[in-house]
Amino acid sequence: MAVLLMAEINDGHLSMDATAKAVTAAQALGDVTILAVGSKAAEAGKEAATIEGVAKVLVAEDARYGHRLAEPTAALIASLADDYDHIAAPATTDAKNILPRVAAMLDVMILTDVTAVVDADTFERPIYAGNAVQTVKSKDPKKVLTIRTSTFDAAGTGGSASVEEIAAVDDPGLSEWVEDKLAESDRPELTSAGIVVSGGRGIGSEENFAVIEKLADKLGAAVGASRAAVDSGFAPNDWQVGQTGKVVAPDLYIAVGISGAIQHLAGMKDSKVIVAINKDEEAPIFQVADYGLVGDLFEVIPELTEKL
Amino acid sequence: MKVLVPVKRVIDYNVKVRVKADGTGVDLANVKMSMNPFDEIAVEEAIRLKEAGKAEEVVAVSIGVKQAQETLRTALAMGADRAILIVAADDVHQDIEPLAVAKLLKAVIDEEQPGLVIGGKQAIDNDLNATGQMLAALTGWAQATNANTLDIDGDHAVVAREVDGGLQTIKVKMPAIVTTDLRLNEPRYASLPNIMKAKKKPLEEKTPEDYGVDVGPRLEVVKTAEPPERAAGEMVADVDTLVAKLKEKGVV
Ligand SMILES: Cc1cc2nc3c(=O)[nH]c(=O)nc-3n(C[C@H](O)[C@H](O)[C@H](O)COP(=O)(O)OP(=O)(O)OC[C@H]3O[C@@H](n4cnc5c(N)ncnc54)[C@H](O)[C@@H]3O)c2cc1C
Numbered sequence: 350m351a352v353l354l355m356a357e358i359n360d361g362h363l364s365m366d367a368t369a370k371a372v373t374a375a376q377a378l379g380d381v382t383i384l385a386v387g388s389k390a391a392e393a394g395k396e397a398a399t400i401e402g403v404a405k406v407l408v409a410e411d412a413r414y415g416h417r418l419a420e421p422t423a424a425l426i427a428s429l430a431d432d433y434d435h436i437a438a439p440a441t442t443d444a445k446n447i448l449p450r451v452a453a454m455l456d457v458m459i460l461t462d463v464t465a466v467v468d469a470d471t472f473e474r475p476i477y478a479g480n481a482v483q484t485v486k487s488k489d490p491k492k493v494l495t496i497r498t499s500t501f502d503a504a505g506t507g508g509s510a511s512v513e514e515i516a517a518v519d520d521p522g523l524s525e526w527v528e529d530k531l532a533e534s535d536r537p538e539l540t541s542a543g544i545v546v547s548g549g550r551g552i553g554s555e556e557n558f559a560v561i562e563k564l565a566d567k568l569g570a571a572v573g574a575s576r577a578a579v580d581s582g583f584a585p586n587d588w589q590v591g592q593t594g595k596v597v598a599p600d601l602y603i604a605v606g607i608s609g610a611i612q613h614l615a616g617m618k619d620s621k622v623i624v625a626i627n628k629d630e631e632a633p634i635f636q637v638a639d640y641g642l643v644g645d646l647f648e649v650i651p652e653l654t655e656k657l
Numbered sequence: 658m659k660v661l662v663p664v665k666r667v668i669d670y671n672v673k674v675r676v677k678a679d680g681t682g683v684d685l686a687n688v689k690m691s692m693n694p695f696d697e698i699a700v701e702e703a704i705r706l707k708e709a710g711k712a713e714e715v716v717a718v719s720i721g722v723k724q725a726q727e728t729l730r731t732a733l734a735m736g737a738d739r740a741i742l743i744v745a746a747d748d749v750h751q752d753i754e755p756l757a758v759a760k761l762l763k764a765v766i767d768e769e770q771p772g773l774v775i776g777g778k779q780a781i782d783n784d785l786n787a788t789g790q791m792l793a794a795l796t797g798w799a800q801a802t803n804a805n806t807l808d809i810d811g812d813h814a815v816v817a818r819e820v821d822g823g824l825q826t827i828k829v830k831m832p833a834i835v836t837t838d839l840r841l842n843e844p845r846y847a848s849l850p851n852i853m854k855a856k857k858k859p860l861e862e863k864t865p866e867d868y869g870v871d872v873g874p875r876l877e878v879v880k881t882a883e884p885p886e887r888a889a890g891e892m893v894a895d896v897d898t899l900v901a902k903l904k905e906k907g908v909v
């Protein structure tokens with residue numbers, strides 16, 4: 350069996366963590382060919398060729414794949430589909446945008462956020478905000494899936510797969526990129542960080558988030574947020590952790606001023622150690638926390654930052 | 658311009674979900690059902706386009722059990738003009754897959770010729786996040802998913818999308834498929850007079866056969882299980898104890 354795996358590439362840079370974790374899942378399905386697509390993708394393709402277990406890398410570097418708009422990227426993947434039984438990608442916003450389009454072009458269903466590969470046709474995925482885990486068996490001739498990276502270990506590096514350039518296909522020309530407003534940060538990336546410190550509505554304001562950021566910086570952690578904190582404008586959208594935001598599973602997750610709604614838990618309950626700090630002892634977050642501390646975050650967090 | 662808004666009837670987001678003991682699925686009998694929250698945002702956005710004079714008509718469509726009438730009545734009470742219900746299941750536990758939903762929506766689009774479709778990014782029951790993108794493939798239209806802002810500019814739509822790194826703005830040719838993210842707007846509540854008025858708005862009933870679409874599932878549900886439970890933790894009295902525990906665990 351052969352698998353085509355779209356590597357996660359942003360602005361020419363390979364996201365090694367997401368891609369290598371998806372490789373682990375894909376290896377269970379067959380020989381893995383990586384597709385490196387973008388306006389700059391050759392370097393990322395070369396780097397992806399070092400991931401252990403990768404058989405081959407295809408590089409599609411062309412201006413029309415800049416910012417990986419869904420229509421041209423899906424058209425490219427669909428044009429390659431004949432040679433593969435599975436088409437996969439780490440479940441990033443890019444892949445969630447592109448792969449369902451590919452699946453419909455191939456007249457097959459999509460499997461999103463796969464958390465376990467049972468066999469070539471059978472997969473596990475969470476539903477209802479992680480309140481249930483469904484095992485589904487696909488009857489389609491080809492499987493198109495996105496892989497939830499937080500549940501797989503990254504494949505190692507040291508491999509040296511062959512790299513082949515492939516031609517671009519026609520761009521339907523339906524959309525154009527206008528601009529990106531991306532947060533610049535020296536902090537680790539949220540989905541691959543070993544430690545995440547998240548703030549909720551309890552933080553109260555954008556300025557107050559500095560309390561969270563100081564603790565994060567002390568720990569070399571990424572910063573996350575609840576939906577309420579994002580909706581209130583305290584934190585940018587890309588910090589949202591949860592059912593409809595990012596899914597994280599760091600070694601340590603510190604939830605501060607977050608009540609613990611099921612939609613938030615969906616994005617962090619697989620963290621190895623969870624710490625909750627909340628002034629309300631009844632807050633549901635304490636039910637999933639390994640260590641809970643009842644207190645005012647504006648007293649607790651500065652003290653914690655100092656003592657760590 | 659006509660705007661088509663697909664709305665799904667799902668378990669209310671506040672309800673505690675229970676997995677059925679026999680592992681066949683989640684118990685949906687006698688639980689509170691509501692419009693998928695992302696679809697409320699979609700209806701709101703469509704109505705705002707109408708209020709701004711950029712759309713003439715808002716048509717809500719739902720696919721599922723007969724009871725999805727209620728969901729459509731909610732859309733009508735919020736301000737949609739008319740509704741189409743495609744009755745494709747008779748058991749509330751039967752979920753119609755995004756590919757089949759997209760095929761039905763494509764058939765509705767062929768008849769209705771909307772200039773824009775606004776749907777939700779994700780249904781909070783199956784958590785698939787796929788229908789809009791699939792519909793865009795079947796229609797061959799542009800797609801703009803995870804919309805944070807939407808501006809119609811002549812024959813184009815400019816959409817800021819919520820992506821992993823922040824916001825990405827794209828300009829798509831109309832007709833197009835847009836899916837909503839949480840920050841696009843805050844949906845209104847239907848007022849009592851509008852709920853009354855909605856009862857008189859047209860709600861047409863169809864079946865998949867009317868459109869010649871096979872809604873048979875491609876995915877067989879083998880089993881539905883409870884997620885692994887976390888072992889109970891402990892409460893600590895102060896910061897010093899917390900620091901000591903974390904050091905002991907070796908996580909800091
Ligand atoms: C369709 C949909 C999708 C959603 N997706 C997500 C998602 O992806 N991620 C997500 O997080 N949510 C999501 N939600 C929202 C979710 O239901 C909750 O509303 C949200 O998580 C609540 O955020 P919060 O805990 O910060 O706020 P609240 O529930 O308001 O909790 C704030 C907490 O802060 C505590 N607090 C206040 N002041 C202090 C203080 N000084 N010191 C200590 N503690 C303090 C309070 O005791 C309280 O427990 C979604 C909801 C819907 C409907």
Ligand SMILES: Nc1ncnc2c1ncn2[C@@H]1O[C@H](COP(=O)(O)O)[C@@H](O)[C@H]1O
Nearest residue numbers: 663664720776777779780785786787788
């Ligand atoms: N059965 C349905 N009826 C109407 N709209 C639906 C249905 N299923 C999905 N949709 C639309 O597609 C969006 C995404 O759903 P999904 O792809 O299932 O996560 C929803 O927010 C709705 O706008």
